[in-house]
Amino acid sequence: MRDAERTKLRSVCRSTAIRRRATDSWIWPWRTARLLARRCLLKEKFMLELVVRTRNGQVMHLEAESGLSVMEIIRNAxxxxxxxxxxxxxxxxxxxxxxxxxxxSRLPSMSEDESELLNGSGHRIATSxxxxxxxxxxxxxxxxxxxAPED
Known part of the structure; x- marks a missing residue:
């Protein structure tokens, strides 16, 4: 483990939330705190970014886990x-x-149902x-x- 990761791990271990969860555990509290801190670090490393521009032009940078739909990420934000x-x-x-x-080019191909629904929109473009x-x-x-603009 690199020094920077060790320092971050220590700071996460000292956080009150992890200490509180660790004391509720039936196993060694310090060991639980270290495991929780490692999970936090791993989660932080694997978060993906989504950049959303709203209808009024505001740009928002969102972080999300892999496996969620873009719709879920936007609504959760x-x-x-x-x-x-x-x-x-x-x-x-x-x-x-x-x-x-x-x-x-990185997106999955569009299904027929999706294409038909987008055809009903007056604001469809090539990248819709x-x-x-x-x-x-x-x-x-x-x-x-x-x-996209509201229909």
């Missing part, structure tokens, strides 16, 4: 512009986003996608999307 009325079932187009052209169908993975880290 409290961005109200993302309606997502169907909850991610690909049955409405209220989670319509425009993906930056740089990332278009439904955010409920885009599951964030390591290859998509740094993905930049713009929330």
């Amino acid at each position: 409290g961005i109200d512009e993302m309606l997502a009325l169907c909850g991610g079932c690909c049955s409405c187009a209220t989670c319509h986003v425009r993906v930056d052209e740089e990332f278009e 996608r439904l955010s409920c169908q885009l599951v964030l993975n390591d290859a998509m880290s740094g993905l930049r999307v713009t929330i």
